[in-house]
Amino acid sequence: MRAVVSSFQRGYKSAPVFFRGKLVESQDTPERLEAFIAVVREMNIDLIEPPVIADALLKSVHDPGYLEFLTQAPRRWPDMMPGLTCLMPNIYPTRHFPARRPRHFLGQAGYYLGDTASPLTAQTWAAALGSASSAAYAANLVLAGEPVAYALCRPSGHHAHADMGQGFCFLNNAAIAATLARTRHARVAVIDIDVHHGNGTQHIFYDRDDVFFASLHSDPDMTYPFFIGHADEIGAGSGEGFNLNLPLEVGSGDPAYLAALDIAIDRIRWFDPGFLVVSLGLDAHESDLLGSLNVTSEGFVEVARRLAALRVPTVLVQEGGYTVSEVGHVLRSVLSVFAAASKQG
Numbered sequence: 001m002r003a004v005v006s007s008f009q010r011g012y013k014s015a016p017v018f019f020r021g022k023l024v025e026s027q028d029t030p031e032r033l034e035a036f037i038a039v040v041r042e043m044n045i046d047l048i049e050p051p052v053i054a055d056a057l058l059k060s061v062h063d064p065g066y067l068e069f070l071t072q073a074p075r076r077w078p079d080m081m082p083g084l085t086c087l088m089p090n091i092y093p094t095r096h097f098p099a100r101r102p103r104h105f106l107g108q109a110g111y112y113l114g115d116t117a118s119p120l121t122a123q124t125w126a127a128a129l130g131s132a133s134s135a136a137y138a139a140n141l142v143l144a145g146e147p148v149a150y151a152l153c154r155p156s157g158h159h160a161h162a163d164m165g166q167g168f169c170f171l172n173n174a175a176i177a178a179t180l181a182r183t184r185h186a187r188v189a190v191i192d193i194d195v196h197h198g199n200g201t202q203h204i205f206y207d208r209d210d211v212f213f214a215s216l217h218s219d220p221d222m223t224y225p226f227f228i229g230h231a232d233e234i235g236a237g238s239g240e241g242f243n244l245n246l247p248l249e250v251g252s253g254d255p256a257y258l259a260a261l262d263i264a265i266d267r268i269r270w271f272d273p274g275f276l277v278v279s280l281g282l283d284a285h286e287s288d289l290l291g292s293l294n295v296t297s298e299g300f301v302e303v304a305r306r307l308a309a310l311r312v313p314t315v316l317v318q319e320g321g322y323t324v325s326e327v328g329h330v331l332r333s334v335l336s337v338f339a340a341a342s343k344q345g
């Protein structure tokens with residue numbers, strides 16, 4: 001197994017975010033990425049610098065207007081609003097507004113950024129592009145014949161829509177990996193085990209029957225992203241039946257989690273994909289500071305065992321996991337299982 005991280009991701013510091021009524025340092029710290037890198041190095045897994053993702057691949061997942069906003073807004077704001085260090089909307093096109101894109105970049109911020117957990121800084125684009133490049137290259141390694149590869153993505157991607165950033169996410173790394181895999185495989189599955197629903201990935205593939213999406217997450221009635229991720233969201237049009245949400249009661253531990261995982265795995269076997277993308281959030285762990293489930297370290301080992309037993313070429317795409325002192329050992333357990341499984345051939 002090899003791992004991929006871009007130097008453009010290193011040191012990226014998000015602007016402060018709102019948390020429990022206060023503006024605080026983002027929980028998505030640069031130290032998270034360093035913790036992932038430390039694990040990979042300790043395990044003597046080769047760490048590769050990826051080439052920059054192909055523009056055509058990026059545009060096959062993301063809206064050109066949104067990409068232009070991400071690249072151009074930080075260039076425009078020093079002239080229009082001197083002293084501005086980050087862009088966080090103060091208004092969004094909510095339920096009673098038409099979804100019309102304003103010309104002013106502050107209005108566009110509300111149009112293109114879905115919540116206050118995705119403020120834009122002058123460094124965001126480079127880091128997000130680096131993260132997407134890591135996912136694309138890891139997918140390429142697997143397409144070239146490696147059984148598994150690990151993309152150390154940060155910023156994460158699974159809350160990012162084709163045309164909207166949200167929840168620390170700007171470019172949807174898992175969707176990019178899946179889209180690339182679709183160039184070689186008729187059917188691609190994405191399983192999202194982050195504690196938060198993978199709403200961006202769901203939205204991108206919602207009307208498609210060639211990419212099956214399954215998400216295990218904490219009940220959105222009680223947890224972020226709140227408005228989406230329910231069991232009755234099953235896909236639309238030709239995608240009906242190819243979207244599987246398995247919301248879990250807040251506080252659920254290993255038994256409920258593994259039972260839901262088995263349901264997802266059964267459906268993945270039925271779908272018979274040629275390629276699997278795992279949106280590898282570690283924030284369902286019982287120690288996580290943003291999580292609301294109680295999966296143990298042993299539970300994560302079992303999750304990895306059951307996914308590896310699918311014996312489908314797999315790219316692991318890092319998503320959440322916020323307790324820096326704990327994410328390392330959880331990741332080590334997961335990677336060890338996949339590394340051992342890949343050696344068995």
Ligand SMILES: [Zn+2]
Nearest residue numbers: 194196283320
């Ligand atoms: Zn998460």
